[in-house]
Amino acid sequence: MTEVTDVAEEFGRLYGYEPEGVWEAPGRVNLIGEHTDYNDGFVMPFALPHTAMAAFGRRTDSAVRVHSADIAGEPVVVADPVPGTSADWADYLVSVVWALRDAGHAVGGVDVHLASTVPTGAGLSSSAAIEVVVALALNDLFELGLERQQLASLCQRAENVYVGAPTGIMDQTASACCTSGHALFLDTRDLSQRQVPFDLASLGLRLLVVDTQVKHSHSEGEYGKRRAGCEAGAAELGVTALRDVPFASLPDSLDRLSSDEIRGLVRHIVTENHRVERVISLLDAGDVRGIGPVLVEGHASLRDDFRISCPELDLVVDSAVSAGALGARMTGGGFGGSAIVLVEEASADQVAKSVVEAFASRGLTEPRVFTAVPAAGARRVR
Ligand code: ADP
Ligand code: MG
Numbered sequence: 001m002t003e004v005t006d007v008a009e010e011f012g013r014l015y016g017y018e019p020e021g022v023w024e025a026p027g028r029v030n031l032i033g034e035h036t037d038y039n040d041g042f043v044m045p046f047a048l049p050h051t052a053m054a055a056f057g058r059r060t061d062s063a064v065r066v067h068s069a070d071i072a073g074e075p076v077v078v079a080d081p082v083p084g085t086s087a088d089w090a091d092y093l094v095s096v097v098w099a100l101r102d103a104g105h106a107v108g109g110v111d112v113h114l115a116s117t118v119p120t121g122a123g124l125s126s127s128a129a130i131e132v133v134v135a136l137a138l139n140d141l142f143e144l145g146l147e148r149q150q151l152a153s154l155c156q157r158a159e160n161v162y163v164g165a166p167t168g169i170m171d172q173t174a175s176a177c178c179t180s181g182h183a184l185f186l187d188t189r190d191l192s193q194r195q196v197p198f199d200l201a202s203l204g205l206r207l208l209v210v211d212t213q214v215k216h217s218h219s220e221g222e223y224g225k226r227r228a229g230c231e232a233g234a235a236e237l238g239v240t241a242l243r244d245v246p247f248a249s250l251p252d253s254l255d256r257l258s259s260d261e262i263r264g265l266v267r268h269i270v271t272e273n274h275r276v277e278r279v280i281s282l283l284d285a286g287d288v289r290g291i292g293p294v295l296v297e298g299h300a301s302l303r304d305d306f307r308i309s310c311p312e313l314d315l316v317v318d319s320a321v322s323a324g325a326l327g328a329r330m331t332g333g334g335f336g337g338s339a340i341v342l343v344e345e346a347s348a349d350q351v352a353k354s355v356v357e358a359f360a361s362r363g364l365t366e367p368r369v370f371t372a373v374p375a376a377g378a379r380r381v382r
Contacts, residue, residue, distance in 0.1 A: 002053045002115045004382050007069075011055035011113040014067055014075060019055035019113070020141060025132035025378035026051045027118035027125045028174035029209055029340055030331045031183050031198075032291075032298055033276040035306060037168025039230050039269045040189040040243035042276035045170055046198060046374040047178035048209075052116035052129035053381065056137045059109035066093045069115040083162045092127050095162030096134040099154045105144050110137075119368070121215040123330075123337025127163075128171035131155035136176070136378045148176040148377070149191055166224050167333075178377040185280055189243060196283055198374050203288055206348045207340055210320075210355055211368040212312040214336030223333055226265060226306065233257060233266040242269040268305040272298060292327030292342050299329035299339075308334030315358055316341065316367065323347075323354035340372070 004022050011019040026047040033043035059065070067075035068089065076090040081098040093112060100107045112134065118126040135151040138144065146154075152172035159165050159172070169188050178184050182195040200207055234242050237253055245253050250270050257263045275294050282290040299317050303309040313330040316339040320328040328341040343351045352369045359367055 002051070002117055004053065007053050007055045007113060007115050008382065010069065010115070011057065011111070014113055015057060015065070015111045017057060019057045021137065021380060022053060022055045022382035023133050023137040023140070023378065023380050024051040024053040025129045025136060025175045026178065026375055027129045028171060028178065029124060029207075029338070029372055030170065030174075031340070032272075032279045032295065032329075033170075034272060034298065034302055034331070034334075035226060035230075035308070036243075036269055036272050036276070037170040037188045038166070038227050039234070040241035041269060041273045043170045043186050043188060044183050044196070044276055044279060045174035045178065045186075046183040046372075047174060047180075047377055048118070048124060048372055049375040050118040050124065052114060052118055052126070052133045054112055054114040054130075054133045054137065056141060057111045058141055059111060061109045063109045064094045064097050064112070065110075066090050066112045067114065069113070070120075075111070081162075091163045092130045092159070093134050095158035096131050096155055097138065098162055099158035100135070100138055100144070103154060105142070105146075107138050107142050107144070110141070119211055121337070122211045122213075123216060123332025123334070124209070124211070125171040125175065125332070127159060127165070128155065128175045131158055132172055132175040132378045136380070140380060149173060149193075152176040165220060166227050174377075176378050178374070180376040181374050183283075183374060185276075189241070196280065198283070200288065201345070201373070204345045205288060205326075206343050206345050207372045208343060208348065208352055209331075209338050209340055209370055209372045210316045211338045212310075212316060212336060213365045213367060214310060214312050216333055216336040222308065222335060226308065229262055229265045230269060233262045236262065237266070242266060243273060245270050247271070247274040264305040264307065268301045271301055289326055292325070295327035295329040295340070295342060296321060302330055302334060306334075310334075310336055312336070312359070312364060312367075313339050315362070315364075316355055319355045319358035320351050323351045325351050
């Protein structure tokens with residue numbers, strides 16, 4: 001837990017004046033719907049209790065000064081944020097100032113001190129958390145009057161254009177729009193949302209997050225390749241996005257594609273959208289345990305068709321399911337990061353122990369396991 005007073009006090013020590021306010025924005029896990037958010041498809045994330053918390057003060061000039069409790073050294077000063085001028089962690093923050101200004105909003109300079117509890121590079125979206133906390137604070141401080149989804153879209157643009165990561169809209173929307181006790185069903189085409197009650201404790205269930213500690217930081221090239229492959233598949237099928245390929249016509253569509261590689265990507269996206277719809281139906285019907293096998297299918301699809309899993313993520317899923325979990329899958333962009341495991345409350349500790357032992361017996365770094373309870377989206381805390 002990051003304390004609001006600690007963040008405010010550290011801001012004072014760094015900058016020599018009291019912050020005007022403190023905001024926080026969460027990381028997320030994605031229950032189902034992976035890599036569908038740049039194919040106009042469906043996703044279903046929920047917010048974690050882990051947040052990026054940041055104190056802000058307005059400056060009299062237009063510069064941006066940022067500091068992170070996780071990064072040693074003095075604050076980074078960016079006099080005039082424009083894409084292509086730097087390449088470090090501070091980009092995730094200053095890019096949001098750029099995106100708001102570029103969209104015509106009157107945003108002056110700010111001083112920022114950040115402290116985040118979202119593990120970085122763990123597939124839990126530490127990047128969106130720090131973007132969204134900046135967007136929400138600037139929206140309040142400069143009275144921009146933007147809706148949360150608009151803020152999320154501007155954060156996505158910041159990450160795409162300024163940071164250079166070709167990600168979809170899920171992470172930023174989750175951080176900005178999730179609500180406690182719910183998963184967020186998001187249609188990434190029209191950005192319509194539905195808050196779906198997701199209270200596992202009352203059903204005697206738990207969702208474990210297993211952070212394999214395998215960092216996905218060298219995955220950007222692979223992410224971009226998957227995205228380009230999906231776009232090539234859509235072009236070959238003559239549709240705007242893979243969202244437009246009906247599940248029922250998948251076999252016929254696959255026959256028309258030029259390579260096995262593209263066939264795999266298309267099959268994953270089309271079946272994954274179908275899996276999100278199945279999960280929604282199951283949750284609406286109150287059959288939460290029924291989503292277990294759908295999660296396992298989703299993992300197999302990411303592993304075999306989309307090819308973005310890794311041995312450690314496969315080990316979490318295999319060892320958890322062997323130990324009696326209802327379902328498990330990797331979550332987030334892939335190539336490392338975290339997996340989620342749906343378990344009966346009564347067997348949660350045993351399943352977690354089995355996963356940790358499976359890693360130990362192979363000489364792998366011990367994974368970090370915690371229980372995820374759907375938490376609130378971004379908010380002002382002071
Ligand atoms: P993920 O979003 O899955 O955690 P990304 O690679 O998208 O992984 O974003 C991680 C990057 O975000 C880090 O490498 C760093 O540049 C930045 N970042 C995240 N949290 C912090 C923090 N607390 N302080 C400074 N930079 C951070
Ligand atoms: Mg990220």
